[in-house]
Each structure stands twice: as C-alpha cells, then as structure tokens.
Amino acid sequence: MPKENEEDRAYEQKNTALSEKSDNPSELELISPGQIRVRIAPSPTGPMHIGLARVALFNYLFAKKNNGNLILRIEDTDRERSEERWEKEIIQGLSWLQIEWQEGPLRQNGKYGPYYQSKRKEIYKKYIKKLLDEEKIYYCFCSKQDLDAQRQYLMSIGKPPIYSGKCRYLSKKEVEENLSKGKPYVLRLKTQPEKIVFYDKIRGKIEYNTETFGDIVVAKDISTPLYNLACVIDDYEMRISHIIRGEDHIPNTPKQILIARALGIKTPAYLHLPLILGPDKSKLSKRHGAKSVLEYKKEGYLPEAMINFLALLGWNPGTEKEIFSITSLIKEFSVERIQKSGAVFNPRKLDWINGFYIRKKPIEKLTSLCIPYLIKEKLIAIENNKNNGGKIALEQKKYKILETDKIVSFNYIKEAVLLYQERLRKISEISQLIDFFFKKELNYEKDLLRWKDMTDKEIKTILDRLKKILSSIKENQWTEENIKAVLNKSFYEQKFKLKKEAGKGDRGYFLWPLRVALSGKKNSAGPFEISALLGKKETLERIDQAKKKI
RNA sequence: GGCCCUGUCGUCUAACGGUUUAGGACAUUAGCCCUUCAAGCUAAAAAUACGGGUUCAACUCCCGUCAGGGCCGCCA
Numbered sequence A: 001m002p003k004e005n006e007e008d009r010a011y012e013q014k015n016t017a018l019s020e021k022s023d024n025p026s027e028l029e030l031i032s033p034g035q036i037r038v039r040i041a042p043s044p045t046g047p048m049h050i051g052l053a054r055v056a057l058f059n060y061l062f063a064k065k066n067n068g069n070l071i072l073r074i075e076d077t078d079r080e081r082s083e084e085r086w087e088k089e090i091i092q093g094l095s096w097l098q099i100e101w102q103e104g105p106l107r108q109n110g111k112y113g114p115y116y117q118s119k120r121k122e123i124y125k126k127y128i129k130k131l132l133d134e135e136k137i138y139y140c141f142c143s144k145q146d147l148d149a150q151r152q153y154l155m156s157i158g159k160p161p162i163y164s165g166k167c168r169y170l171s172k173k174e175v176e177e178n179l180s181k182g183k184p185y186v187l188r189l190k191t192q193p194e195k196i197v198f199y200d201k202i203r204g205k206i207e208y209n210t211e212t213f214g215d216i217v218v219a220k221d222i223s224t225p226l227y228n229l230a231c232v233i234d235d236y237e238m239r240i241s242h243i244i245r246g247e248d249h250i251p252n253t254p255k256q257i258l259i260a261r262a263l264g265i266k267t268p269a270y271l272h273l274p275l276i277l278g279p280d281k282s283k284l285s286k287r288h289g290a291k292s293v294l295e296y297k298k299e300g301y302l303p304e305a306m307i308n309f310l311a312l313l314g315w316n317p318g319t320e321k322e323i324f325s326i327t328s329l330i331k332e333f334s335v336e337r338i339q340k341s342g343a344v345f346n347p348r349k350l351d352w353i354n355g356f357y358i359r360k361k362p363i364e365k366l367t368s369l370c371i372p373y374l375i376k377e378k379l380i381a382i383e384n385n386k387n388n389g390g391k392i393a394l395e396q397k398k399y400k401i402l403e404t405d406k407i408v409s410f411n412y413i414k415e416a417v418l419l420y421q422e423r424l425r426k427i428s429e430i431s432q433l434i435d436f437f438f439k440k441e442l443n444y445e446k447d448l449l450r451w452k453d454m455t456d457k458e459i460k461t462i463l464d465r466l467k468k469i470l471s472s473i474k475e476n477q478w479t480e481e482n483i484k485a486v487l488n489k490s491f492y493e494q495k496f497k498l499k500k501e502a503g504k505g506d507r508g509y510f511l512w513p514l515r516v517a518l519s520g521k522k523n524s525a526g527p528f529e530i531s532a533l534l535g536k537k538e539t540l541e542r543i544d545q546a547k548k549k550i
Numbered sequence B: 001g002g003c004c005c006u007g008u009c010g011u012c013u014a015a016c017g018g019u020u021u022a023g024g025a026c027a028u029u030a031g032c033c034c035u036u037c038a039a040g041c042u043a044a045a046a047a048u049a050c051g052g053g054u055u056c057a058a059c060u061c062c063c064g065u066c067a068g069g070g071c072c073g074c075c076a
Helices: A002-015 A050-065 A084-096 A121-133 A144-156 A172-180 A227-237 A252-263 A293-299 A303-311 A326-332 A347-360 A363-376 A410-423 A427-438 A456-471 A480-492 A508-519 A527-534 A536-549
Strands: A037-040 A069-072 A137-140 A186-189 A195-200 A204-209 A217-221 A242-246 A269-273 A380-382 A398-401 A407-409
Touching (some): A050 A069, A050 A084, A050 A242, A050 A269, A121 A137, A121 A227, A121 A252, A137 A172, A195 A269, A204 A252, A217 A227, A293 A303, A293 A427, A303 A326, A303 A347, A347 A410, A363 A380, A363 A410, A398 A410, A410 A427, A456 A480, A456 A508, A456 A536, A480 A508, A480 A527, A527 A536
Parallel strands (some): A242 A269
Antiparallel strands (some): A195 A204, A398 A407
C-alpha cells in the first residue's frame, strides 16, 4: 500500500501539465498561470442535467479550495446537435446554482471565441497537421458500412471491435490518389499493442491494453477533431491541471493519454467522479424522468438546497454534519473523501433539504420567492402604480387580489406565507396552500365541516355560536391572541357544548368547523392565525358561507 | 461478447485491522404535542453480496465467485 502511494506521487510529479511553461502560446489570456486550473466542458446538445451540475460543483469546489480557476468550455464541435438555447440553459443553470467560472463565456469581456470549440478550428488544424507530418495519424478511406459490419462480426466472436488497420499501410501515392478523387476519409491514430497505466486520484491505478480499442479515429478532417483529440488539445492549451469528470470517461482516458503522447504534451491529473444513478441504479437519464436543472428551479427548489444535496451525493465530510452552505463546502471539501461507487438520486432527501432551507429562510426573502408563483396562478397581480414604473422592490409594491379587486400590501402576503413556512417543501406549493386568502368563495364539500360524529344541525349550531362570539370582538382587538383567548374562554364556559353526552370536551368540535369554514381545506394552518390575518369582516363572511352549505 | 469501475440498512453514507451490541441522515413505523396537516421531540425496525485466505484480531488487506454499472461511434 505505501509503495503504491509513492509510485502514485512520482507519476503525478512527472505528469503535471501546469508545472511546465509551454512553447505553444495560445490566444487565451491566462489569469494566473501556474495554478490549479480545472474545467467543465459541456456540449450544448440537450437540457442541462443533474450530472453536469454535480460535475460542475465538484470542479468549482476543488478550484475554490485550492485557489484555482474554473474554466467553462463549450464543446460544440458537433454542429448538427449543438444549439444555442442549450448553451444558454447551461449558463443559466450554473448561474442559478451560483457556480462561478473565471474563464469562459460571459467572463472575458465579450471574447467568447476561444472557449467554444467551434471557434478553435485554426488551433486544431495546427496540431492535426503536425500529427500528420510526423505520421502519428493516417488517412482511412474505409466506408462506414464496412466498418460496421466488421465491428458486428468481431463482437459476435467475442473480440474487441477494433479497426483492422487496413488503411494504415497505404502508400503515399494511394493516399494522394484517393484524396484527389475526393474520397471521404477520417484520420486515425497509430497505436501499438501496449499497456497504458494511469493513476486516478480517486480510484488509484488503472490499466488498459491498447489492443482493446486499436487505431481510433481522432479527426474527421484536417481541422475538425473528434472529442478525444479536441479535449486533449484544449486541456493542454488551457493549461488544465486536473480533469474532474464522470466515471463514464474512464475508458476515454487511455485514448487521450495516447493522443497526448503523440502530440508530445503532458497530461493533467485525472479524477473520475462516481455517476449519479436512477432508482434502478443505471446512469441517471431521461428515461428515469430526470429533470433539467432549470426545472428544479421552476418547481421551487432553492439553489443552496440543490448544492447541499448534490455535494452529499458522492462526498461526505467524515463527520455527521449534513447541512452545508457553499462557503462551508469550500472549506471542508476534500478529494480524499469522494466516493468510488455511484449514488442513487433520492428526490425525497432533496425535498427534505429544501424544506429545511425554506424554514431557515428570512420571511421577506421567502415571500419574494413565493410571489411569482402566486402571480402565475392568477391569485394576485402587481398593482400598477404610475409613480414607480415597476422598478421598485417587491417589498414596496402593492398587490391586487384578482377575485376581489382588493389591494393588499407585501406584508399581508408575508403573513400568509409565514403561516406556511414550515409546511413548504418547494416554493411552487405555496399557491395551493394559501390560495384561500385570495378567494371570494371557497369551494369545498359540506361534509368537510363535520368533526367526528357531529350532525348537520350541530355544525350549524356551532357556526352560529362562533359567529355570535366573534362578532363581539371589537375590530381594533382583532388579533390572534385575542381571538384565541375569547374562543377558549367561551369553550371553558361550555358555550360550545352540544349535548350532555360524551366527547364534547374536545376543542375540535368548534375549531375544526371554524378552520374549514375559513380555509376550505382538510389541512391548513390554525383557525386563530387565519382569522386574524383575514380580518373580522372576511372571517364572519366565511362563517356565513359555511352556514349556507348546510 | 470484450475491457474497465464498483459492492455497508430501501436510499445517501460513517467506521481508514482492535475504542462496534456496525454510527448518522432521508424514507418507513409507533408515541408525544395536538382542531387537521406540517414542523419539532422521543423511540423502533433496518446493512457489511458470497466463499476462501492473511492475522491473536477483518466491514477494513489478498484471491476467487457473484451481482450492479460504465464504455466499446466519422457523439461528447
């Protein structure tokens, strides 16, 4: 064991890219050369998924922890599948999570080009030419059909589906002829049978035999490299010191090492993160209903909850602490404590963490987060005031209750949200929870008013008494404490007693019908607090409404 | 099929050869609180894949088996 560590260290020292000054100056501005530099390299070919968010987070934490830089590189070489909207989504998602990158789109004063692979053709051309000149790669004119057939065959007889090497020894003349005829080609890397050994900082020593992949295709033509080549060139040019990526890239690593060797450049350190798994333990994907990061945002997950949850998927601090702000994550993060095995995405725990953060949120902030959902559900609208031009904060604005045309303050909504702060798991739930504060008529079944064995007549009796007692409270004394005190006093004076028989010492006989009359719901906050916020007039009206149902 | 990675409660994980009747969290169940729900508090149930070795001692090290996953593209 100790022996392997030494070996490990020696290898790392030999292979760290950043230690060396390059003789290939690129057009990139290096913010601070010689430091820890990591990257996230998404391809904008679909919605931003959770896996990317987690890889981004770990890269970010590692960079921050080590005072390094995080680079965002857009891998859009596949022009067919890359779309600008996905790129925007990725940037939005990262920004929402507050994962900041120091170099890349939006960071270089409009100097976007160098961070998009599609804009780096000239750079790639230089490298590919060199490879060609040095005969490290060769033209292959084989047709797709032939290659497919070959692959099928090899797999069927239990052999690795590698290229036969047919075009490897084509004479210069044959190559020229094919090229002049305009015959389609690709460029393949020449490989020798050998063992490639590398050290993954999370997994340790990993060995591959080159015969399991053979002469891989590295470029479509002189200026369009395929993933592995582009990746190696860019990581080198961008002085990436550590590649932190998903476990699914392990098989690419030996190929990239081989490419780097052909190019005569050093390789960075590798860290392969365990995958995030679906409920069936396979790689999390759309087939599990995996949502886009932006959808989580839409549903009302808090970015800090998401970060906390994602960090715990494959990493732990070694203590029993589970709640982490981004700052404490940066402080406590360590590569050594990254897990080796995949982690199943558990939405329940996400909900729990999210609920936890919601409960901790200052109420004004929480209310501001809730308001857009209330607006979307058409419960309220921002009251347009000519003077403010909509530029003022949500806290300063007035809101119109759409059903009643009543104008309420931010404070009113805040009080309503406050009643539900500890019940909320995601912000989007707020509208169905507090909608009754913004409704004229409540829609519920009369039977909901019944507590235990009450008869209709008894319900009516109780509602009558409630109305009478509440009416006696003066408008200026309409507070939660007062309402509570008055109703409880009446209860102990047996004013809600229905019959002489059992069960009538139960406060539910008047509290339940009152609560339902006010909220129209089976589950809600308590009646005292609701009626206090609703106000005397509204409270009495709702009791009347309830009576009409009987 | 080949190669590679991984294997502790249902799930995320702790235990880095002995302090362990394998600890915590989510979820589950029960109780308390209580007008309901939620929150909170208390408690319960729940795991070292299997088989060999090494060792005085193994969840921990080694080997094998099994299981799961990843990759095998002119995608990234």
